[in-house]
Amino acid sequence: DVKVTQSSRYLVKRTGEKVFLECVQDMDHENMFWYRQDPGLGLRLIYFSYDVKMKEKGDIPEGYSVSREKKERFSLILESASTNQTSMYLCASRMDREDTQYFGPGTRLTVL
């Protein structure tokens, strides 16, 4: 059974802080994704990684960066958090060229 975990379920940060969101998967998946989920907008892709140290911008990368130093771990970084980054953040992983993505439980981030 695929397991995708995220470091925090809830996080509260202040404007300007640097924020790290961690995602770990235990199924040796090559591909990993970060989405943000907002009401009425569905899931929007921030960044994805198709292999270790590889990353590609998604649809809304501004204000975010990512790190993939190990295959199982994909980190999302908010360099300087802003209130418009308050959202639910979902990580997902997938076997390369396979169909199904497996999601983590999400991190609800509030930026004050």
Place this chain on the structure above:
Amino acid sequence: GENVEQHPSTLSVQEGDSAVIKCTYSDSASNYFPWYKQELGKRPQLIIDIRSNVGEKKDQRIAVTLNKTAKHFSLHITETQPEDSAVYFCAASNPAGGFKTIFGAGTRLFVKA
């Protein structure tokens, strides 16, 4: 760019009735169409999917239909139960052609007991 439109945004049905959620995609190269269910406070989970070489797929009370010509696919839930209440997302992708999956905006389904 590619997009997926999903309707309705909210759907309320009586227990035992059927529910239908519709999606339209723009990228004609899409060939994989999953549906995810997200219960309140939980992660999205795949409930059914369909590939472009199939027109319909059924799994107990849920079914999905695909019209490639119209670039349209739908989720059908029959004999709805209160535990079907959730947000449902459709999506479209071409796994062999890249990494992006485009999601619809979601449909919040309420099943009234």
